[in-house]
Amino acid sequence: GQNIDQPTEMTATEGAIVQINCTYQTSGFNGLFWYQQHAGEAPTFLSYNVLDGLEEKGRFSSFLSRSKGYSYLLLKELQMKDSASYLCAVNSGGYQKVTFGTGTKLQVIP
Amino acid sequence: NAGVTQTPKFRILKIGQSMTLQCTQDMNHNYMYWYRQDPGMGLKLIYYSVGAGITDKGEVPNGYNVSRSTTEDFPLRLELAAPSQTSVYFCASSLAAGGLNTQYFGPGTRLTVL
Numbered sequence: 001g002q003n004i005d006q007p008t009e010m011t012a013t014e015g016a017i018v019q020i021n022c023t024y025q026t027s028g029f030n031g032l033f034w035y036q037q038h039a040g041e042a043p044t045f046l047s048y049n050v051l052d053g054l055e056e057k058g059r060f061s062s063f064l065s066r067s068k069g070y071s072y073l074l075l076k077e078l079q080m081k082d083s084a085s086y087l088c089a090v091n092s093g094g095y096q097k098v099t100f101g102t103g104t105k106l107q108v109i110p
Numbered sequence: 111n112a113g114v115t116q117t118p119k120f121r122i123l124k125i126g127q128s129m130t131l132q133c134t135q136d137m138n139h140n141y142m143y144w145y146r147q148d149p150g151m152g153l154k155l156i157y158y159s160v161g162a163g164i165t166d167k168g169e170v171p172n173g174y175n176v177s178r179s180t181t182e183d184f185p186l187r188l189e190l191a192a193p194s195q196t197s198v199y200f201c202a203s204s205l206a207a208g209g210l211n212t213q214y215f216g217p218g219t220r221l222t223v224l
Contacts, residue, residue, distance in 0.1 A: 033212070042200055042215035043153070087152060096211050099169075100145075102152035 002026045004101035006088050012078055020073045021105045022088030030096060033089040034062050034073045037103065043087055046073070058110045075106075083108045112136050114216035116201050122222045123191040131186040133201030135156045141204040142184040143213065144168075144176065146197040150199050153200065159184055 003025040012018040024032070029048040030035060035043035049055060049064035061074040073086055085103040092099070117132045135142065140161050145153040155168030159178040170203040173195060184203075188195060198220050202213040 031211075042217055043213075044215070045212045046193055062115060098211060098213065099155075100153040102150075105150075 002090060002092065002099045003089055004090055004099060006086075006101045006104045008102070009105045009107070011109060012075075014078055014080060014108055014110050016078050017074065017076050018078060018106065020075070020086050020106065022071045022073075022101060024071070024088070024090050024101075026069075026090050026092045026099075028093040029066060030091040030093070030095050032062075032064055032071050033087075033098065034060075034071075034092065034099075035087040035089060037085045037087060039084070046086075048091075078108050080108050080110070082106065114201055114203055114214055116199075116216035116219050118219060119217065122223060122224060123188075125191060125193065127191050128187070128189050129191070131188075131199055131201075131221075133184045133186070133216060134182050135184075135201075135203040135214070136182065137203060137205070138181060138212065139203035139205050139212070139214075140181070141206065141213075142178065143204075144174070144184070144186045145189060145200045145204045146170065146195075147200060148197050148217075153220045156186065156199075185202065188221075193223050195221065196223045 034046040037043040039106045047062040054063045059076045082109045085105045087103045088101040114135045143158045144156040154170045157176040159165045197216045201216040204211045204213045
């Protein structure tokens with residue numbers, strides 16, 4: 001089976017940096033997604049990591065370590081609009097099955 | 111492009127009633143998915159399809175049925191609604207697998223079963 005763990009909630013200050021961790025256990029790992037979901041809205045794609053290392057995209061960066069079953073999403077220069085849930089999702093198996101974690105609810109405070 | 115559209119946006123059902131949640135995508139994506147999301151929880155896969163005429167069960171298929179007669183449409187059917195099916199239902203689509211497996215989500219259908 002698969003197991004994906006993320007912290008349930010986090011709070012950070014506007015302008016600061018926050019790191020949201022995701023650990024996973026799976027067989028046939030293909031890649032890892034991060035999605036953002038504002039309250040009452042649909043998830044939207046942030047990043048997809050296949051290889052080890054850090055990928056930067058503006059204020060958001062995503063890191064993957066396949067050997068450790070570990071990823072994190074790094075948000076810099078936090079803005080109030082970054083308050084949302086962040087979903088980690090693992091792509092695995094020959095049929096490219098995607099399994100979502102329960103998400104981390106981030107609250108950005110002034 | 112409208113992307114992924116879902117209807118209705120909201121619905122209240124009585125126990126035992128049936129309904130169909132509609133999902134349409136205009137991106138010519140092969141893969142389509144149905145998820146449910148309970149309050150404060152992650153997304154759970156109900157059914158998915160890798161192309162017209164092909165569907166398969168996800169993690170929580172009981173109480174639901176799907177069909178995929180065209181590339182664009184992927185309706186989800188609830189035959190005998192139960193309170194446990196109160197949830198937000200998201201339809202999603204993706205072009206293919208691997209790095210092309212980025213899923214694009216519809217706005218969701220909020221279903222309450224009383």
